[in-house]
Amino acid sequence: MKPSLLIVLLSTLLLSGCWGWVEYFDVVADEIKVPEGVTDVIPQEGTTLALNLTYEYVPRTKFEPGEDWKQYRYRVLIDGWEYCYGVTDEDNYDVTIPIMANDSHSPASIVVEGSKAHDYEENPKEWEDWHELYCGTQECLPESETPKYDNLKDKQLKVTIDGKSFLFDIRDTGAGQAFKRLMSDRTVNLSICLDDFLFVHEDAEGFERKLGNIIPPSFGKACYKHKVGEIRLEKNGWFGICLKEKEIYGYDTILGTVCPEDLKAFKKLYPGYHNQVQTTMTMSLVSPARGLVKNQEILE
Numbered sequence: 277m278k279p280s281l282l283i284v285l286l287s288t289l290l291l292s293g294c295w296g297w298v299e300y301f302d303v304v305a306d307e308i309k310v311p312e313g314v315t316d317v318i319p320q321e322g323t324t325l326a327l328n329l330t331y332e333y334v335p336r337t338k339f340e341p342g343e344d345w346k347q348y349r350y351r352v353l354i355d356g357w358e359y360c361y362g363v364t365d366e367d368n369y370d371v372t373i374p375i376m377a378n379d380s381h382s383p384a385s386i387v388v389e390g391s392k393a394h395d396y397e398e399n400p401k402e403w404e405d406w407h408e409l410y411c412g413t414q415e416c417l418p419e420s421e422t423p424k425y426d427n428l429k430d431k432q433l434k435v436t437i438d439g440k441s442f443l444f445d446i447r448d449t450g451a452g453q454a455f456k457r458l459m460s461d462r463t464v465n466l467s468i469c470l471d472d473f474l475f476v477h478e479d480a481e482g483f484e485r486k487l488g489n490i491i492p493p494s495f496g497k498a499c500y501k502h503k504v505g506e507i508r509l510e511k512n513g514w515f516g517i518c519l520k521e522k523e524i525y526g527y528d529t530i531l532g533t534v535c536p537e538d539l540k541a542f543k544k545l546y547p548g549y550h551n552q553v554q555t556t557m558t559m560s561l562v563s564p565a566r567g568l569v570k571n572q573e574i575l576e
Contacts, residue, residue, distance in 0.1 A: 299343045303392045305330035306348065308410040316412040318386055322377045325352075325388065325410065328370055344396040349403060352450070352492065353387040354414075359450035360492035363527055374490050375414070376454050379425045384414040399497045428456045431561040433507075433532060435517075437468075438555055442542050443562075444507060446532040451494040451509070455531050456561060458490060463560045470545055470553040473508075473516040477554055488513025495527040505534030505542050519546040 309326040310318075327350055352359045352373060364371060378384050388410040393400035417423060433444040446452040467478035476484055491509055502508060502518040508528040509515055517534075519542075534542045547553045 300334040300396065301331040301343065301345045302334045303329050303346055303348050304332045306390050306392075306409060308388050310410075318375060318412050318414040320378050320415040320417060322375045322414075325373045325375060326370070327364075327373060327388075327390070327409070329364060346396055347393045347400055348390060349393075350388065350390040350409070351406070353385075353389070354450075355385050360494055362493035363495050363498075371493075374454070374492055376450065376457065376490070376492075378414045378416050379423045381416050381419060381423075383416045386410070386412045386414050398499070425453075425457050425460060428453070428460060428561070430564060431456060432535070432564055433459065434560050434562045436558045437474075437545065440541070442538040443535040443564075444505075444532045445535055447494070447530065449494045450492040451529050451531055454490050454492060455487070458486060459559065459561045463558060466557050466559070468555060468557045470519060470547050470555065471551075472520045472522050472546075473502075473518055474545070474557070475514065475516045484513050484515050487515055491529060491531075493527070494529045496530070498527060499523055499525050500528060502528070503533070504546075505539055507531040507533070519543070 306327070306329050309328055311323055314323055329348055331345065348364045349362065350364075350371075350373075351361045352375070359375075360373065362371060362373070373388070375386065387408060389406040390409050391404040391406050394402040394404065431446075433446055435442045435444060446456055464481065464483055466476050466481075466483060468474055469477045479485075487509060491513075493511075501521060501523040504518050504521055506518045507515075507530065508518065508524075509531055510526065510528055
């Protein structure tokens with residue numbers, strides 16, 4: 277064998293060992309599973325639906341390392357309103373979707389739809405048309421019971437850190453509504469750290485665990501650049517508020533944003549590059565017309 281040919285063969289083998297082939301996985305089945313005893317009628321107090329996807333290996337030829345999983349999106353419509361929207365990935369393709377209580381005297385229509393991407397891109401450009409996975413009705417409150425959460429619509433979140441208070445607008449999404457319900461008639465005290473993001477340091481009350489159990493997803497896109505003042509909830513239930521504009525890989529649910537008049541003061545909480553400050557935070561809901569006294573010193 278000629279030396280040049282031998283070199284080519286050895287190089288090919290080395291490259292194959294180092295780089296390998298991409299393994300592609302495509303969605304071949306999707307279904308919504310309901311808890312035992314639940315069919316097409318969801319109880320008034322809510323439930324949790326489970327989206328189960330089946331992936332299969334798809335032989336394709338591409339000389340690169342790793343794996344590619346075709347993404348899948350899903351949404352829940354309550355009386356036609358988009359209650360939540362989520363995107364799966366290779367690390368999280370069996371997901372749970374909490375359906376909050378129906379706090380009204382009218383039954384609600386619940387529809388779950390899904391579709392998969394046409395390509396293997398991280399943020400797919402094209403998707404298949406939506407198709408129905410589940411259709412049901414959620415029972416309502418008895419006429420004898422008064423709605424519990426009908427006064428939350430205009431409520432804002434008050435966040436107090438080291439005696440300085442800030443107001444946040446909560447998004448009108450299923451995630452935002454569920455968050456307001458959790459915060460209703462309560463005050464949450466947390467030990468936090470200030471870094472690029474404000475994050476929970478100690479959670480004696482189990483606040484993040486409760487959030488992770490009740491908040492339906494409201495995802496945008498992967499590698500989203502968070503803006504200062506955005507409240508984010510990661511898929512794993514970690515809660516944080518952005519203090520410095522930063523791009524984060526993964527899908528986050530945005531719960532709300534600091535009010536424009538408090539943005540300048542809120543930015544001053546950022547401790548600086550490679551610094552981290554431990555402190556405490558208190559959160560509660562307030563009505564827009566009352567409940568907040570500005571700290572003039574930090575607004576200057």
